[in-house]
Amino acid sequence: MTEHDLPGADDRATRRGREHDPAAHRGPAGTAAGAPAAARLRADWPHLLRRLGKHALLITAGLVMIYPLLWMVASSFKPTALIFRDPSLIPSQLDLGNYTAGWNALAHPFTHYLMNSLVVVAGAVLGNLVSCSMAAYAFARLNFRGRKLWFAVMLMSIMLPIHVVIVPQYVLFSQLDWINTYLPLVVPKLLATDAFFIFLMVQFFRGVPRDLTEAAHIDGAGHARIFLQVMLPLSMPALATTAIFTFIWTWNDFFSQLIFLTDPNMYTVPVALRTFVDSTSDSSWGSLMAMSVVSLIPIFLIFLFGQRYLVRGIATTGLK
Template structure:
């Protein structure tokens, strides 16, 4: 009996020693997960705080916004939205939203038309100097916009198109957006060339191959480029500030500036309400098409 008890005790000790390392590992893993989730929650709070504060500020009185970092207010009011929607200088805010929408949609159309054709030429057509021209195009990404502001303004002024949407849209239709061309080129290069050869065997030329083969397969990258083009155009401030002078042509970004005047009364409440309204179209556009972003930016085409 003694030997049996000793053997049983030794077995129990061995089992306990075997369990202890596993138990310690589980406790350590649990602690790591808890710390990770706490860190992620803190990070989410920091990232979302400006947006939540903007929503709270949109229903605060103007004198309760500056210097107040609190999200909530004891005197909520929706008069800010009424003031924001009433517009400025007798022009309803819907005019500003329409102008921004025209520019954003026009930018998307221009970029998709010009960039897809240019990307197809660089990615699928062999011609003399293709590498040199492609490198020169990529080099334009290093050229600051401030360098070309004055020459462009003088050119459009001599054309007599200042205070119109033409200076803001013309470049989109001329394939000057190297970022989008590069994005589409990288996507198209991953599409098997056997598809082009099959189209040529069927008698298709470059246009037919581009329209019937490349465009459908490049849809994720095209949608991604459209999303970026829409958001960048909608949020653009410097371009409209340079070329638009009539309040009736103002975009939302320019209209926001008019609510703050350093020499007179500044309606910060209306500006916050207008900011909330300005974000909504971008959020809707992004929500509808966001599933294409990762797929398009990853530039992963079909694998042969």
């Protein structure tokens, strides 16, 4: 019996023939097997164009928003006479002297004002972390009379602009002889005055399962131990978010620091930058741009290394 006499031999021969015949892969109309892929590609063109249009729009909007920052960086390398005459982002003349001149242009080297800002920022960050976390734990986990009322009052305080409370604050701090000290900028942070961070931590604490705190309470832990050993370790994203926002807002705070600090030796970075601009004489625009770039470096670094904590702190529900 030969191979052709076996059952199914004709079918096997036909399949082998198709494997060696390129024409067998073509459809009845002679089209290649890749035709369906090409048809799908043509069908996806509108969707692809819409995506490209959205990305182009986002890139354009991003460039428009970042242009002032790029212009400031470019202006810090230009001579003062060309800053407003040459709006291009590529300086035609480089002047690195703006940084050395700006660093030593004021009564103290610019390091002095950077250290003053760091002192204020460190006190504000520490104060908000301690006071806001304690207040948030009380609103989220403790049952006391008038809790909902005080929580509503706390939320309404977010709508109060700083200009409403700055006058009574100045009168109070003046009577306490705190003007020209850093106490008006740090002590309120120790009293949980930033309602936004309290609300942020309350929402985070409410997302922590009560089974954890109840188990700790059954084991004999009090509220202080539960707060320190259970809630705080789980709330690191919220604490990091509070620290980063407090750092950025305090570092950039010009109005409050201008009101309470009138001694040039106590000036922080925002107030020191203001002294480069004089309404009665020539302004050192080149030095101002250079020191503005220097003042943005700490904020850029904090945001760069803390971005993931910002996302986790805002988006997480507290479930671990």
